[in-house]
Amino acid sequence: xxxxxxxxxxxxxxxxxxxxxxxxxxENQEIRGEVRSPNKSEETxxxxxxxxxxxxxxxxxxxxxxxxDVGPVDDPEPEQESDPPQSALSGAExxxxxxxxxxxxxxxxxxxxxxxxxxxxxxxxxxxxxxADRAKADTLKQLLPIADNFERALKHAPVRDDETNDGGLxxxxxxxxxxxxxxxxxxxxxxxxxxxxxxxxHLHEAVxxxxxxxxxxxxxxxxxxxGYLYKGKLVRxxxxxxxxxx
Numbered sequence: 001x002x003x004x005x006x007x008x009x010x011x012x013x014x015x016x017x018x019x020x021x022x023x024x025x026x027e028n029q030e031i032r033g034e035v036r037s038p039n040k041s042e043e044t045x046x047x048x049x050x051x052x053x054x055x056x057x058x059x060x061x062x063x064x065x066x067x068x069d070v071g072p073v074d075d076p077e078p079e080q081e082s083d084p085p086q087s088a089l090s091g092a093e094x095x096x097x098x099x100x101x102x103x104x105x106x107x108x109x110x111x112x113x114x115x116x117x118x119x120x121x122x123x124x125x126x127x128x129x130x131x132a133d134r135a136k137a138d139t140l141k142q143l144l145p146i147a148d149n150f151e152r153a154l155k156h157a158p159v160r161d162d163e164t165n166d167g168g169l170x171x172x173x174x175x176x177x178x179x180x181x182x183x184x185x186x187x188x189x190x191x192x193x194x195x196x197x198x199x200x201x202h203l204h205e206a207v208x209x210x211x212x213x214x215x216x217x218x219x220x221x222x223x224x225x226x227g228y229l230y231k232g233k234l235v236r237x238x239x240x241x242x243x244x245x246x
Contacts, residue, residue, distance in 0.1 A: 157170045157173065190229045
């Protein structure tokens with residue numbers, strides 16, 4: 001029994017003959033040549049038979065090899081992904097560089113915005129304080145005429161203590177005036193020194209001049225109305241009389 005290339009079994013009947021029959025029947029000799037190997041003389045005499053016999057043996061060998069158990073066939077390994085092309089790498093690198101530049105630009109913009117907001121906050125705080133100081137200075141400035149009237153009253157009040165009790169009235173006015181000036185001083189108001197100092201157009205307002213040799217030129221001789229500063233800023237200039245060269 002032999003097998004075909006497709007793997008199906010093929011039954012080939014073989015008839016066993018005696019040697020005497022083989023010698024008498026040439027057909028039996030051909031059939032016997034398929035089973036046993038012919039000698040050299042037979043090969044030379046029957047070339048066609050030898051060729052067919054060799055072909056059959058070759059087919060049987062191929063069929064036997066096809067029946068060998070080679071075991072389970074492993075699945076082919078998946079093909080490894082090939083490296084991306086150079087153009088894709090360059091495009092990715094360019095995109096990364098673009099993203100980094102955008103990130104740097106956004107970071108710098110954030111820093112600028114933070115600095116601008118901080119400056120804005122400081123400016124608003126400064127303006128708020130300045131506005132509050134201006135409002136306070138205006139309020140204090142409205143109290144200055146009251147202090148001026150107290151000064152005029154004390155300047156012209158008689159200094160005596162008799163039956164009319166003028167001395168007690170002056171003491172009361174001096175006490176009220178002192179309370180007012182202390183309040184103005186606690187609120188940051190400062191009086192400008194004028195008498196005996198050189199004339200300063202930023203602090204003094206000259207309403208009259210007096211030629212004299214007793215004082216240097218442009219020296220303040222008299223303070224007609226007291227001036228005040230609030231936190232270093234001029235609230236009201238001092239009205240003064242200035243000496244000039246005689």
